[in-house]
Amino acid sequence: MKKRSLLAWLAGLLFLLLSGALLTLPISPGSLAGASVEALARSGVGNPVTAVLLNYRAYDTLLEVGVLLLVVIGVWSLRECDAQRVDTSEWILLLPLLRLVLPVLVLVGGYFLWIGSALPGGAFQGGAMIGGALVLAISAGLLHRVLEHQGKLRAGLAMGLAVFVAVAAGTAAVNGQILHYPQASAGLWILLVEAAALISIGLTLGALFYGGRPPQGSAQSPAREFDRE
Amino acid sequence: MVGGRLKGRHSLRPGSSTVNEIAFRLYLLAGASLVAIGFFGILASAELLRKILGVNIMGSGIFLILVALAARTTDPIPDPVPHAMVLTGIVVSVCGTALALALADRVRAMKAREMLDEEEEE
Amino acid sequence: MSISPHAAIILLILGPLTFAALAFLWPRYWRWFCFTLAPLLVGAVVKLALEVYASGPVRHHVGGWTAPLGIELRADGMAVVLLVITAGIGLAVMLYASRYFDPGPGPQSAEGARRQKYFWPLYFFLLASLNALFLSADIFNLYVTLELIGFSAVALVALAGKGPALTAALRYLLVSLAGSRFYRLGVVLTYGTYSTLDISLLASRVEPSFVTWVALGLMTGGLLMKAALFPLHFWLPPAHANAPSPVSALLSALVVKGAFCILLRLWFEAFAPMVTPAAANFLGWLGVAAIIWGSIQALRQPRLKLLVAYSTVAQLGYLFLVFPLALSESSGFTAWSGCLLFLGAHACAKTAMFLTAGNILHAAGHDRIRDLDGITHVLPLSVFAFALAGISLVGLPPSGGFAGKWMLLNAGVSQGKWIWVTAILVGSLLAAAYIMRVLNHAFTRVPEPDIPNPIPPVMEWTGFTLALLAVVLGFFAQWPVELLRIGSPFVSLVQTVEMLP
Numbered sequence A: 001m002k003k004r005s006l007l008a009w010l011a012g013l014l015f016l017l018l019s020g021a022l023l024t025l026p027i028s029p030g031s032l033a034g035a036s037v038e039a040l041a042r043s044g045v046g047n048p049v050t051a052v053l054l055n056y057r058a059y060d061t062l063l064e065v066g067v068l069l070l071v072v073i074g075v076w077s078l079r080e081c082d083a084q085r086v087d088t089s090e091w092i093l094l095l096p097l098l099r100l101v102l103p104v105l106v107l108v109g110g111y112f113l114w115i116g117s118a119l120p121g122g123a124f125q126g127g128a129m130i131g132g133a134l135v136l137a138i139s140a141g142l143l144h145r146v147l148e149h150q151g152k153l154r155a156g157l158a159m160g161l162a163v164f165v166a167v168a169a170g171t172a173a174v175n176g177q178i179l180h181y182p183q184a185s186a187g188l189w190i191l192l193v194e195a196a197a198l199i200s201i202g203l204t205l206g207a208l209f210y211g212g213r214p215p216q217g218s219a220q221s222p223a224r225e226f227d228r229e
Numbered sequence B: 001m002v003g004g005r006l007k008g009r010h011s012l013r014p015g016s017s018t019v020n021e022i023a024f025r026l027y028l029l030a031g032a033s034l035v036a037i038g039f040f041g042i043l044a045s046a047e048l049l050r051k052i053l054g055v056n057i058m059g060s061g062i063f064l065i066l067v068a069l070a071a072r073t074t075d076p077i078p079d080p081v082p083h084a085m086v087l088t089g090i091v092v093s094v095c096g097t098a099l100a101l102a103l104a105d106r107v108r109a110m111k112a113r114e115m116l117d118e119e120e121e122e
Numbered sequence C: 001m002s003i004s005p006h007a008a009i010i011l012l013i014l015g016p017l018t019f020a021a022l023a024f025l026w027p028r029y030w031r032w033f034c035f036t037l038a039p040l041l042v043g044a045v046v047k048l049a050l051e052v053y054a055s056g057p058v059r060h061h062v063g064g065w066t067a068p069l070g071i072e073l074r075a076d077g078m079a080v081v082l083l084v085i086t087a088g089i090g091l092a093v094m095l096y097a098s099r100y101f102d103p104g105p106g107p108q109s110a111e112g113a114r115r116q117k118y119f120w121p122l123y124f125f126l127l128a129s130l131n132a133l134f135l136s137a138d139i140f141n142l143y144v145t146l147e148l149i150g151f152s153a154v155a156l157v158a159l160a161g162k163g164p165a166l167t168a169a170l171r172y173l174l175v176s177l178a179g180s181r182f183y184r185l186g187v188v189l190t191y192g193t194y195s196t197l198d199i200s201l202l203a204s205r206v207e208p209s210f211v212t213w214v215a216l217g218l219m220t221g222g223l224l225m226k227a228a229l230f231p232l233h234f235w236l237p238p239a240h241a242n243a244p245s246p247v248s249a250l251l252s253a254l255v256v257k258g259a260f261c262i263l264l265r266l267w268f269e270a271f272a273p274m275v276t277p278a279a280a281n282f283l284g285w286l287g288v289a290a291i292i293w294g295s296i297q298a299l300r301q302p303r304l305k306l307l308v309a310y311s312t313v314a315q316l317g318y319l320f321l322v323f324p325l326a327l328s329e330s331s332g333f334t335a336w337s338g339c340l341l342f343l344g345a346h347a348c349a350k351t352a353m354f355l356t357a358g359n360i361l362h363a364a365g366h367d368r369i370r371d372l373d374g375i376t377h378v379l380p381l382s383v384f385a386f387a388l389a390g391i392s393l394v395g396l397p398p399s400g401g402f403a404g405k406w407m408l409l410n411a412g413v414s415q416g417k418w419i420w421v422t423a424i425l426v427g428s429l430l431a432a433a434y435i436m437r438v439l440n441h442a443f444t445r446v447p448e449p450d451i452p453n454p455i456p457p458v459m460e461w462t463g464f465t466l467a468l469l470a471v472v473l474g475f476f477a478q479w480p481v482e483l484l485r486i487g488s489p490f491v492s493l494v495q496t497v498e499m500l501p
Helices: A002-023 A033-043 A048-056 A058-078 A094-115 A123-139 A144-148 A150-175 A183-210 A220-227 B003-009 B021-044 B048-071 B080-121 C005-025 C027-055 C077-100 C109-135 C139-158 C163-194 C199-205 C210-227 C236-242 C245-270 C277-300 C304-320 C332-364 C380-394 C400-414 C418-442 C457-476 C478-485
Strands: C058-061 C072-075
Touching: A002 B021, A002 C163, A002 C210, A033 A048, A033 A183, A033 B080, A048 A058, A048 A183, A048 B080, A058 A150, A058 A183, A058 B080, A058 C005, A058 C109, A058 C139, A094 A123, A094 A183, A123 A183, A123 B080, A150 A183, A150 C005, A183 B080, B021 B048, B021 C163, B048 B080, B048 C163, B080 C139, B080 C163, C005 C027, C005 C058, C005 C072, C005 C109, C027 C058, C027 C077, C027 C109, C027 C478, C072 C077, C072 C109, C077 C109, C077 C245, C077 C332, C077 C457, C077 C478, C109 C139, C109 C245, C139 C163, C139 C210, C139 C245, C163 C199, C163 C210, C163 C236, C199 C245, C210 C245, C236 C245, C236 C304, C245 C304, C245 C332, C277 C304, C277 C418, C304 C332, C304 C400, C304 C418, C332 C380, C332 C400, C332 C457, C332 C478, C380 C400, C380 C418, C380 C457, C400 C418, C400 C457, C457 C478
Parallel strands: none
Antiparallel strands: C058 C072
């Protein structure tokens, strides 16, 4: 109990220091908003946040897409998923509903990607939609067959990083600096990177929810069970 | 492409901050309290899941501070750099949480097995 | 080779990242990936070092955007020295791991195959993120590299698969996550105050204020967790001792140094205008405590790998003496370059120690120091390597450890700061004591030591080569010191480097 109150004091101290520091921040400082808008015309996109993520500071995003793949590898190295089946036979409405919802979610994901160049949206928001669709599908016991297609799944997971790295190397070969897109086609390059990232992000979120590497070799029997539906 | 649309939408007075000072400070204080609460959760909880949640609450506090900071600007649009930092941070947080949960599950399973072995020995 | 220094920088980061993805897609061909990547990385690092030596720091503006909008990569002397260390240690560990993770026959082979399959992509990710960290000049980008390093290190520890390793990995992950949250909070405050994330721009804008102090304090606190400075070291010994031995080597030699490198960048570059002696002394005192506490704990450990891990806790303490010692105008550079020289020597020696400890563990089936009597008859080369590495850890001439300590001592003596001088000397005596404790047992004569498993030669020779390197590094100390001068924060203050042994 004594230790707990000590820790509470420590957290309180952190709060005091932090809020003290935050309250002294000026209300109208110089920010990078102006600079971002100024450079927007050369960035290939119309949404400043997308411009920061995929042009000005695209290198952060490249490493971050690396984090996604890295964590899938980490989780797969830790656990093999025992792929528990869900008995959905009593939930009459589940499958018809999912048949409706899943394609819509994927569509919305693609839409987010597309509008991301101009308005709030982008690969991460779109990827989250697709990830959500995968979570629904996995929870309903669907998609085990997809996850057991290890080759394709791996390719999809690694695609975001692979395309990003290839674009970085390609732009370096052309313009001397990594991720320095040719100005005229910057929008297209960004769309390419984002489209690959979208798929990888979606699959990564699904794979992380699945929580382990797909079981080796046991792909057939449960899949057939599902085929009965 | 749509720079014009953006500018039109945010045609607020240039030169003065576009954010209410009190609201701004309140957001910052809320962020600071989330950070402190999360920190306390990491330190004080014995359960792994609570510790992992603590890390996430701390992260949310930082996101809140970032979003508030992005809003105070004299430019016509909010500062996009903190927004991008939030997006990057969210992805990294999700990844860290997933890794921590997978690891915590392995540890839990292992401890359960150890307890089972001990019972069998008795 | 006619590649530009920019191509070398790009290769150092994108190369290992590519191979991480490849090793994930086609784990079977890991050997090919290693043999392709290793010469590329070594070539790039040599090229970059020569270029920086010849014509000064190389700056790479990612995306063609200059700071504050864009991210800058910067290869100065310190970055290059750290990259060379990473490449060398990385190569040695690569060779060692190519045999260490052999699945082998028998019931354990499925588990062994899993380890081998996942080790390589994680290893490539770790290399890429370390290189990216040393090259980055942007405090938020540094945060992303820190997270990459943390996640790959944790996953590598957990590869061991046994109970203690998993628990240690989980604790490591939680500390690492909390540490990076604090670091990120500091970054946010810094950006909120100065509207830039670039280290050189910060250096020109920073001025002492409450917010700035809180920001620096938060970042430093987070990094100290990751760098395992006493009293935040508690996670390190179990994680380093229970990881697979090549992983232990990577963690002790490189991973903790990543966070330390950021601390150097913050305290001597970005926030240099506001650092006060009191704050620097505080870090120095923690360093002294780490030296004493780590050494005493190392003396008391029953297991060899735990002893080596506590020795890391102690040796990290020396690095932090740089903060009080490098503040001086006259001998600041001596202390700073001595610290980095010491870091390099420690990386070599510690890798050698963990690799030989791995050999002993593999050969004897355990690493209880008490029961290591006569091991030298079975693994003469490994024990010899351990002893050589010990020479550098203790700091006997002509080792790299000696050269580093000598420069730190010189700085301390010339500034009349006897506390730090005493700490270095006492730490060396304690190090001698715990190294001797191992060697005493190893050289005890027993009629028939019971050592069941043979060790592949490459696993013995990699450790031996690194230990030898650590010992002879003192002869070549001039080279890294000359390199470190380039683009160093002390460059305007330096007159001569007369303090070399």
